[in-house]
Structure formats: C-alpha cells, structure tokens
Amino acid sequence: RLASAMPTLLDRLEGLPQGLSHGDAAPDNFLEGGEGAVVAIDWSYASLAPIGSDLGQLVAGCVEVEDRTASETLELIDSVIEAFLEGLTGVGHDVDPLSVKEACATYLATRFVFSALLSDAPETGGTGAHVEVMRRRATLGRVGLDLALALL
Numbered sequence: 205r206l207a208s209a210m211p212t213l214l215d216r217l218e219g220l221p222q223g224l225s226h227g228d229a230a231p232d233n234f235l236e237g238g239e240g241a242v243v244a245i246d247w248s249y250a251s252l253a254p255i256g257s258d259l260g261q262l263v264a265g266c267v268e269v270e271d272r273t274a275s276e277t278l279e280l281i282d283s284v285i286e287a288f289l290e291g292l293t294g295v296g297h298d299v300d301p302l303s304v305k306e307a308c309a310t311y312l313a314t315r316f317v318f319s320a321l322l323s324d325a326p327e328t329g330g331t332g333a334h335v336e337v338m339r340r341r342a343t344l345g346r347v348g349l350d351l352a353l354a355l356l
Contacts (some may be wrong), residue, residue, distance in 0.1 A: 205353060206313060206317060206318075206349055206352055206353060207318075209352070209353070209356055210313070210314065212356070213310045213313070213314075213352060213355060213356075214310070214314070216306070216310070216355075217253075217254050217257075217306075217307065217310055220254040220255065220256075220303045220306060220307055221254065221255045221299055221300070221303055222252050222253065222254060222255065223252065223253070223254075223255040224250065224251075224252065225250065225251055225252065225253035225254075225257050225258050226244055226247065226249070226250055226258045227247075227248075227249025227250050227251055227253070227258070228246055228248070228249045228261070229244075229258035229259070229261045229262045229265075230261060230262070230265040231262065231265040231266055231269075232265070233245050233246045253307075254303070254306075254307035254310075254311075255292075255299050255303070255304060255307060256285065256288065256299075256303070256304030256305065256306075256307035256308045257307040257308065257310075257311040258311075259281070259284050259285060259288060259304070259307075259308040259311075260307075260308045260309065260310075260311040260312030260313075260315065260316070260348070261311065261312075261315060262284060263277070263280055263281050263284055263308075263312065263344075264312065264315070264316050264344055266280060267280070267340055267341075267343065267344045268337070268340060268341070268344075270340075271336070271340065272340070272343065273343065274343050274346060274347050277343060277344060277347045278347060281308065281347075281351075284308075285301065285304055285305055285308060288304065289301055289304060306355055308351075309348070309351035309352050309354075309355055310352060310355065312344075312347075312348040312351065312352070313348045313349065313351065313352035316341075316344055316345060316348050317345050317348040317349050317352065320341040320342060320344060320345025320348070321338065321341060321342060321345065
C-alpha cells in the first residue's frame with residue numbers, strides 16, 4: 205500500500221512550506237556549542253525542502269541507538285515536532301503543525317520504511333547487538349508506515 209501511495213505523498217510535499225533543510229540530520233551532525241547553543245555540521249546535503257523534513261531522520265537516528273517501543277517512538281516524534289515548532293515561533297516563523305508532521309512522516313517513510321530491515325551490520329548468529337538493531341529498525345519501520353498511511 206505504501207509503495208503505491210508514495211507518488212501521491214511525494215507530490216503533496218511540493219505544496220508544503222519550504223525552507224533550508226540540512227539533508228543529513230542524524231544526531232551525530234549536531235554538536236553542543238557554548239551557552240546551550242546547538243551547532244549543525246556536515247551541510248553537504250543541504251537544500252530547499254519541506255519544513256520539518258529533517259525531523260524524520262533525526263528521530264530515526266535516535267531510535268537507532270536508543271531502545272524505544274512504538275508508542276515511545278510516536279511520543280518522541282511528537283516532542284521533536286513540538287520543540288521544532290517552538291523554535292520556529294521563537295524566531296518569528298509560524299508554520300502549520302500539520303504540514304510539519306506531514307513532511308516528517310513522508311520523509312521518514314521514504315527514507316526508512318522500505319529499508320528498515322536491511323542491515324550492513326555483521327550477523328552475530330541471531331543474538332546480541334544485531335538483533336537489537338534489527339528490532340529497533342522494525343519498530344521504526346512500523347511507526348513510519350503507520351504515520352505515512354494515516355496521511356492518505
């Protein structure tokens with residue numbers, strides 16, 4: 205269902221508010237600066253994109269390294285979107301929360317749902333770290349799938 209719906213979802217992204225996107229918003233590309241500031245590094249994939257599109261990758265990076273249930277992942281997505289919107293409002297930009305959530309969910313689905321169970325990590329006989337990573341990815345894939353299908 206998601207594969208057949210992707211052209212529609214991707215077309216809808218064009219109608220969302222656009223802004224500067226980092227393009228590689230993995231947690232490792234954000235460093236703590238002085239006085240509570242956050243510094244984004246590695247801007248090689250920066251481009252114009254729907255506002256909120258980077259949030260899916262940021263959440264995916266967090267889920268890769270932290271054990272979360274599906275409901276905890278949904279709570280994380282909601283809190284990241286809320287914090288992002290507060291930051292935008294704090295600098296004088298009001299963006300529709302639903303458009304940010306749609307951008308986040310569509311990018312999450314595009315970048316992570318179809319590849320959630322692919323792994324370049326070495327197989328460890330079905331135990332240990334490999335199984336944990338695959339379980340986390342399966343949870344993220346399911347959450348991303350559900351969010352994207354809810355947009356239809």
